[in-house]
Amino acid sequence: MKSTRLEIPEVIVFDPVVFGDERGSFFESFNHRNFEREVGASVNFTQDNHSVSLKNVLRGLHYQVEQCQGKLVRVVKGEVFDVAVDIRESSPTFKQWVGVTLSAENKKQLWIPEGFAHGFLVLSDTAEFLYKTTDYYAPKAERCIIWNDADLNIAWPLVEAPIISEKDAAGVALKDADVFS
Structure with a gap:
């Protein structure tokens, strides 16, 4: 699996090596030893989540102030x-964001460590989004x-107004949010 650090170096894209022939394809979607080597830390995933959303649904920007969660998403x-938005006040990349297109076709995964807010916008008619978390x-x-x-000023690739839950519509501005020191 190839890994690429983004402009915020703690956020990493993982690109699997896909083996395919006329029968179909195979790829290793997760290898704990290799993942920890690339992340540079011990990581213990405790929960897997599966989200299904329609086109133009925007979820986020979510995080937890206790039981902070790192997320491996695909x-x-x-x-x-x-x-992913860096909300660690002591970080040199505080208030910066990075965005990546993830799809069933490109099979990329994104590592979002603790201390980041996370969200996504569905670009296809529907999307099934899986993620592992480091806490419950x-x-x-x-x-x-x-x-x-x-x-x-996130550059969401919107073609029309997004569909947002009441909870997400009630989100606060970063300047008023609880952040990490």
Whole structure:
């Protein structure tokens, strides 16, 4: 598996090597030893999640202030634009974001470490989004930064107004959000 560090170096894209022939294809989607070598830390995944969304659904920007979650995300059906925002005040990349297109076709995965807010926009008619987390979901610790925060100025590839949940529409501006020190 090939790995590429993005403009925020802790956020990593993993590209699997795909073996295919007339029968179909095969690729290793996760290898714990190789993953930890690339991330440079010990990582223990505790939960797998599966999200199904329609075109133009925008989810995020989510994070937890307790039981912080690192996430390894991928798409197994469709295509999304995936975003990670650095919300670690002491980081040189605080308030910066990176975005990557993940799809069933490109099979890329994105590692989003703890200390980042995360969201995605569905670009295809539907998308199935899988992610591993490094801690359990903690509803009372969940926070949301508004997807269109002017200070972040995320370049979402929107063709029309996104479909957003009430919870996400109530997200706060980054300047008012709980962040990590």
